[in-house]
């Protein structure tokens with residue numbers, strides 16, 4: 001049972017044409033196994049979480065009731081990207097598992113939406129949001145090591161509270177970048193193989209081997225996204241994460257949730273000045289780095 005499907009080119013060369021579609025089921029089952037094991041672990045075996053330190057009463061008192069987390073623009077991006085990603089997954093894989101429909105047009109249109117939204121997001125995150133908030137930092141690495149030691153029953157201080165994003169979210173974002181950019185870069189070239197409104201069709205742009213490898217990379221990153229999206233949606237729907245999911249809809253999270261999980265020194269929140277409801281830089285709770293609220 002090979003992981004790729006092969007064909008013979010007009011010149012007698014054996015070339016890969018795409019991944020073997022049973023990999024769709026490998027990804028679906030891997031996603032399901034993760035969800036089931038994680039849910040059982042949390043329900044029956046996990047100990048209550050412990051964090052080192054707590055914000056001083058003075059700092060806690062300065063945190064607004066609604067802590068801004070995702071700006072309107074960031075939320076719009078997330079939901080447009082999510083809709084296009086789900087459309088891409090369904091249009092790509094339903095026909096492969098027996099649900100036939102003319103999928104290619106819907107697929108490249110959703111691909112174009114994803115491409116434009118991701119280009120926009122890169123610019124927005126680089127210049128308007130706090131770019132470094134989604135990348136692991138030194139404290140994340142130290143805390144990951146503390147968590148591993150404690151998990152193994154060894155002595156280690158409890159990890160600190162999170163900055164804006166826990167390490168898991170940062171790692172998820174990193175893997176999404178890898179898979180997302182792979183499907184986007186290969187997908188843009190694959191548009192030359194079909195009729196779109198963007199450029200004339202040119203199936204001879206690359207040789208058979210290059211096309212084949214491009215389809216393989218597109219397919220591998222695509223099936224990887226099935227399990228990734230399943231896990232992500234599962235976390236979004238878990239009861240203890242609903243406060244975060246709410247923030248992706250309304251933009252803010254409750255003060256209590258913020259203080260329970262986040263360190264005001266690592267994720268600095270702007271506090272409203274006493275006389276007005278508008279946030280101001282001079283009223284920031286002191287700490288390291290600026291927040292983006294987006």
Ligand code: HEM
Pocket residue numbers: 017018019085088089092093104107108110111112114115183184186187188190191192193194215218219221222223225
């Ligand atoms: C979640 C993201 C994506 C997944 C899961 C996905 C998956 C797939 C799969 C499985 C195929 C069939 C390939 C084959 O028959 O060997 C395909 C074809 C195609 N994809 Fe995607 N894709 C994604 C994103 C994109 C993006 C972002 C674009 C465009 C920018 C795109 C453009 C295309 C095109 C044009 C084809 C048709 C190629 C042809 O029929 O010759 N895809 N995609």
Ligand code: HEM
Pocket residue numbers: 069078081082083085086164165168169170172173176229232233236237244245246247248
């Ligand atoms: C449809 C169901 C979905 C739900 C309920 C959902 C929920 C969320 C929530 C609540 C966050 C914010 C996490 C935080 O503030 O810490 C988030 C972030 C994010 N989402 Fe989604 N999402 C969905 C679909 C998707 C899809 C299809 C993708 C594409 C792969 C995606 C990619 C991301 C990324 C890259 C982030 C930023 C990293 C992170 O915070 O984990 N989401 N999502």
